[in-house]
Amino acid sequence: MGVIEEPFPKSWYLDDIREGLIPDIENGAASDAVGALYSRFARNAGDEGRDLLNDEEFAEFIRLTVEAVSLIPPARIREARVPEYFKRFLLRLRGEAPANPPPPVVNIRSMMLHRGRLLIEGFFDTDRAGEIENVLEAVGAPPVSAFSDIALREEDPGAEITACAGGAVLPLPDARHYAERRHFGRTLVTYRTFEADIETDALHEGDEIYFITGNAAEGAEAQVESDAADAESGSGAADVKSESGAGKEMKPEAVAAPVRDIEGRRRMVFAEPEAGMSPGLGRLYKVFGDFALEYEPTANAMTVRVPTVSLRLKHESRAFRSLTRAKAPLKKKMLALTLRAAYFITRPYFRRQKIRLYYDRIHAGGDNGRYLFEYSSDRCRAEGGPVGRHRYLASNRSGASIELKRGGYKVHSYESPYRKLIALHAEIIFATYANVKDCIGLSDFEKRWFADLFSAHVVCVQHGLTVRRIPRYRARYIDNTELYFCASEKEADSLRFPAYGYEPSMIRVTGLPRFDGLVSYPENIILIAPARRRMSADPGDYSVRGDSDDSGDDYDGLRDSGKSYNGDDYDGLSDSGKSYNGDDYDVDTQDDGPRRDDSFEAYDGAESLSPNSFDAYRRLLTDEGLLSLFKENGYRLVFLLRPPLSYEAEYFEEYVADPVEMIVSTRADYEQYLHQAAALITDYDDIQYDFAYMEKPVVYYRPPDLPPPYESDAFDYEEMGFGPIVKDTRELTERLTGMMTEWSGEGDGRVRGEDEDQTSEPDGANDASSREVYLKRAREFFKYHDRENRGRIYDEIEKDYGA
Numbered sequence: 069m070g071v072i073e074e075p076f077p078k079s080w081y082l083d084d085i086r087e088g089l090i091p092d093i094e095n096g097a098a099s100d101a102v103g104a105l106y107s108r109f110a111r112n113a114g115d116e117g118r119d120l121l122n123d124e125e126f127a128e129f130i131r132l133t134v135e136a137v138s139l140i141p142p143a144r145i146r147e148a149r150v151p152e153y154f155k156r157f158l159l160r161l162r163g164e165a166p167a168n169p170p171p172p173v174v175n176i177r178s179m180m181l182h183r184g185r186l187l188i189e190g191f192f193d194t195d196r197a198g199e200i201e202n203v204l205e206a207v208g209a210p211p212v213s214a215f216s217d218i219a220l221r222e223e224d225p226g227a228e229i230t231a232c233a234g235g236a237v238l239p240l241p242d243a244r245h246y247a248e249r250r251h252f253g254r255t256l257v258t259y260r261t262f263e264a265d266i267e268t269d270a271l272h273e274g275d276e277i278y279f280i281t282g283n284a285a286e287g288a289e290a291q292v293e294s295d296a297a298d299a300e301s302g303s304g305a306a307d308v309k310s311e312s313g314a315g316k317e318m319k320p321e322a323v324a325a326p327v328r329d330i331e332g333r334r335r336m337v338f339a340e341p342e343a344g345m346s347p348g349l350g351r352l353y354k355v356f357g358d359f360a361l362e363y364e365p366t367a368n369a370m371t372v373r374v375p376t377v378s379l380r381l382k383h384e385s386r387a388f389r390s391l392t393r394a395k396a397p398l399k400k401k402m403l404a405l406t407l408r409a410a411y412f413i414t415r416p417y418f419r420r421q422k423i424r425l426y427y428d429r430i431h432a433g434g435d436n437g438r439y440l441f442e443y444s445s446d447r448c449r450a451e452g453g454p455v456g457r458h459r460y461l462a463s464n465r466s467g468a469s470i471e472l473k474r475g476g477y478k479v480h481s482y483e484s485p486y487r488k489l490i491a492l493h494a495e496i497i498f499a500t501y502a503n504v505k506d507c508i509g510l511s512d513f514e515k516r517w518f519a520d521l522f523s524a525h526v527v528c529v530q531h532g533l534t535v536r537r538i539p540r541y542r543a544r545y546i547d548n549t550e551l552y553f554c555a556s557e558k559e560a561d562s563l564r565f566p567a568y569g570y571e572p573s574m575i576r577v578t579g580l581p582r583f584d585g586l587v588s589y590p591e592n593i594i595l596i597a598p599a600r601r602r603m604s605a606d607p608g609d610y611s612v613r614g615d616s617d618d619s620g621d622d623y624d625g626l627r628d629s630g631k632s633y634n635g636d637d638y639d640g641l642s643d644s645g646k647s648y649n650g651d652d653y654d655v656d657t658q659d660d661g662p663r664r665d666d667s668f669e670a671y672d673g674a675e676s677l678s679p680n681s682f683d684a685y686r687r688l689l690t691d692e693g694l695l696s697l698f699k700e701n702g703y704r705l706v707f708l709l710r711p712p713l714s715y716e717a718e719y720f721e722e723y724v725a726d727p728v729e730m731i732v733s734t735r736a737d738y739e740q741y742l743h744q745a746a747a748l749i750t751d752y753d754d755i756q757y758d759f760a761y762m763e764k765p766v767v768y769y770r771p772p773d774l775p776p777p778y779e780s781d782a783f784d785y786e787e788m789g790f791g792p793i794v795k796d797t798r799e800l801t802e803r804l805t806g807m808m809t810e811w812s813g814e815g816d817g818r819v820r821g822e823d824e825d826q827t828s829e830p831d832g833a834n835d836a837s838s839r840e841v842y843l844k845r846a847r848e849f850f851k852y853h854d855r856e857n858r859g860r861i862y863d864e865i866e867k868d869y870g871a
Contacts, residue, residue, distance in 0.1 A: 081108055081121060085132045093139045101140055102148035102158065105133055109154065109251045114540065118253025119601055119678035119775060126252055134161045153249060153257055174229070174279040174334045175259075177247075178342040178545035181356045182571075186266040189545050189569060190343075191247040191259040192229050192281070229334075231264040234275035234372070238264055244566040246539040253778075263569065271359060271372045278369035279334045333368040341505060341519040342548045353383040354520045387517075396513060404517050407485070411492055411521055418493035422454070424865075425494040425524070427461040427507055428531075430482045433468020434739060436529040437500040439581035443858035445477055459494075461487055461508065482509060494524040496869060500531050504547045525869060528552045529581060529861065532754030533559050535783040539567035544574070551868065553861055555580045555757070556849050558788070576864055579850070579857030587743055588762040592703045594804070595745035598685050599753040600713050601678050601777045680773045681751070682719060688749075688769065689723045691797040694804070698727045701808050706731055706741055710755070747807060749800070752777055756790060760846035761853075765839065766791035767803055788849070790842045810839075 089105075092098040108129075112120065121129055137145070137158050145158050176190040231238040240262035247259040266277070338345045344354035345363055352363045353373075360375040362383075373379055387408075391401055424444070428435035438460065445458045456478060462469040463482045472479045480487045491497065491508040501507055504526055505515045526547045533555055534542050542563075552570060554560045554577045563575050688694065689707060698705050707730045709717055717732045724730045731738055742758050747765040750756055751774055759766050768785060770793050785793060794800045847853070852860070 076108075076111060078121065078125065081129050082125065082132065085129075085136060090132070090136050090139065093136060100148075101136060102145055102150055102155075105136060105158070106148075106150040106154055109256075112252045114250050115253045115778065117251070118777070119680055121252055122775075126254065129252075130161075133158075137161050157257060172281045172334050174281075174336050176336055176338050176343045176345075177340040178548050179344050179354070179356070179361075180342075180548040180550070181268070182550060183573075184268055186264075186268050186271075186356060188231070188264040188266070188277075189243070189245060189262070191245075191261045193259060229260075229262055229279060229281045231262075231266075231277065231279055233264070233266045233277045234271050236266065236270060238266070240264060243569070245545070245569040246543045246567045248540075250540070268357070268359065273372060273374055275372040276367070276369040277361070277372070278330075278367070279336065280332050281334050330367050330369070335365075335368050336363065336370070338363075340545070341515040341522070342545055344519050344522075346516050346519060352386070353379070355523070391517070400511075400513060403485070404514060407488060407492075407514075408518070408521070410489055411518075414489065414493070421493070422457050423459055423490060423494045424457050424496045424498070425459050425461060425491060425508075426498045426500075428468070428500045430461070430463050430507070431466055432733065433460075433462045433466050433472075435500050435531055436581045437498055438468055438472070439585055440498060440529060440858055440861060442472070442475075442477065443581065443584075444862055447859075447862060457495075459490060461491075488514070491524070492518060492521050496865070497524040497526050499526055499528050499547055499549070502528075502530075502541055502546055525550050527865065533580075533757050535559050535562050536778050537562060537565055537567070538778060539565065539569075542568065544569040550574060551576060551864070553578050553580070553864070555583065555761075555851070555857075557851055558783075558849060562783075576861075577851050578860035578864060579852040581858045581861065583758075583761050583850075584855040584857050585739075586758060586762050588764060589743055590746040590764070591744045592701070593706055593741065593745045594698070594703055594747050594749060595706050595708055595741055595755075596685070596688065596749045597708045597710060597753045597755045598681060598713065599751050599777055600710070601681060680775075682716070684751075684769070684771045684774045686720070686723055687771075688797055688800070689720065689728055691801070694797055694801045695727065697801055697805060697808070703727065703746075703808070704729055706745065708738055708741060708755075709733060710738070710753070746811065747804075760790040761850055763843055763846055765807055766842070767800065768793040769800055770794065771796055788845060790846050790849075792842075807839075 085105075089098055089101060093101050098104065111117070140158075142159060142162065142164055145155055145162075148155060173193045174190055175193050176188060178187075178189045180187050229240045231240055243261045243263045245261040245263065247261045248255045249257040264277075345352060345361075352365075354361050355375045358375075360373045360379065361370040362373050362379070363370050388405070391405060394401060426437040426441035426444075428437040441458060441460045445455055448458060449455045458478065460468075460472060460477060460479045461482060462472075462479060469479050469481070480490055488509060491504075491510075497504055497508075499507070504524075505522070510518065526549045528542075528547075528549050528551065530542070530552075534552075535556075535558060549570075552563060552575050554563065554575060557577055560575045560577050563570055564572065685707075689705075695705075697703075705728045707720065707724065707728055709720075709730065710733045714732050717730065720730060731741060742755070742762075745759075745764070747767065748756060748759045749767050749769050751769055756766050756768075766789075768789060768791060772795060783789075792803055794803055
């Protein structure tokens, strides 16, 4: 093919608005101008499309949007069939406040039990009082910062939000956790976030957990004290146990606040499966250890309950009725009903198993999950423990699955529905990749239907290193992650950034399991690995999905409000329409999300090379001077397309010729090339950390037309990088010439020098002492170099969950 093109060119975002949409609005010919504008934002949610428009072009796109919006009557904006937040965004661009702003809503995104405390995380969705600053002035100064939808001021009474939990009153300051709507990789709307930390030992049967805002917060403490006084005068002095005998002895029963006192409480919605509840689907109940929460919409509160059999039966019958009414294919509903029934039938057996489930990329395996799984199984066997509790999930057709089964390890097939049952019963899930429910194969429909049953402790042993600030992909709430294992103190520092939401005790620096298997035996090979980028969404393989569940009700309780998928907001239109240039922007409301059959895994959006990055690497692969250098010195250039980029192979085929070899990771095991390569060329890819751990040279190839794939980066390449940065193929050839001059072709392939104490690279130097700077950085970056990372993680898990 030879050329990567954007599914929607720049002209669709700039010229088409300037020359087509705006004149037609003026002439009254644009019947759905709001939808035409929204389609351009919706196709570039999150970081998708970041490479499409640079800062100046994005500022021009916003300016054109403002010009178009100024011609549209406010009433038409309010009546448009687009998400509510986008209507408010457009009205603010017009300099107007939305008419009849919606009442404040508490959106609960996650609830988890951690060390005897109930952590409730969410954001406060309301409308900002007063006028906003001059938006055009903010847009005109790249890089574009946030348009704050509710940048609440101290004097704004709506800024106050308080949680009431039994006898506790908890003021909730802004937790600064990730809560924003991003388009084109820029933040357009932010929300005020909170985290309620409730000691579960203080909860009583009948206690209510609710939220109040604004002036209502002033009376919160008095109301709670009154409720406590009523409880003391009541007769609930006896301990209460669950009917099944499984629950702990509850505190004396408290008297719930009467209905007349509920005015001022904020309505709660549950947009995320990690919240464990979804009222629109009949999910109003969730068990947390020895107690349960039951959501009561009429009281806008969650009530503490003993998890009795009768209470479970009540909610199961409600769930069954909701399932039968869901607008979904009969086969899908029957499978969900069967899985749910199978869960309860097999629960007594699996509860004793205490399953620990591991996974990597389903089609390949061989990552941190497999390394830790094999080690844990072997160590458990050696110590006489229950080896059967350790299970690995992989495709039957993957090399990892075949090899592990031959070794006598317990492997579950990704192609079998049984793996969903195992995942629901798992006590601990070791997540190499985020979005656990995607990785275990649950559809969007199933994520919501089984949110109340999914109770595994999620432990992160991530594929790469989280040094970039990417909370929208790695925040705690995405999987309710309880422990996060790191390779570096610098990585741990990055994860302590407030937007991630991790507590200090959740972050452990142990090293990564995969690093225990990194062994260097270099040959005459240079590895090239481009970083993946999130592209403008192509309707051919990625859908802008709607926000309604299959019953037709908004599952998060907010009209036209979106949910989060992989940390990024995706809001859809309730029906299809036309973009201005005539292209359909139909919204696909399928539940399973976009998938690629040949990868056996959920395809996460539109991760790809941008046209700029494609062109930059095409220049590299065809540079005559560089190729001559390799031929003259007897080196091979291995161009590696790792899993997210495997589908771009066809674009490069015509440019691959001796001495270049292209490796597509979905078709071959690429780990051997990490061992064999003498050096790495990349722009930003995380494979750099593998090379740094093996103390191999890294060169960063950064042409001016190849911007960073993320908006911000906590890793300063100038001060912390493991190699020099070059801006074109000429500089790259010069660097490699110097390296090859130093290499003898024997030993471990590292470049060594004598000056161990040097801390900065001499300008333009290619000598050994300058490269020792990078070697020193690599040694200091990783806390452990003893290849005992798996043992440390195993010990940490036993310390936290073994008993």
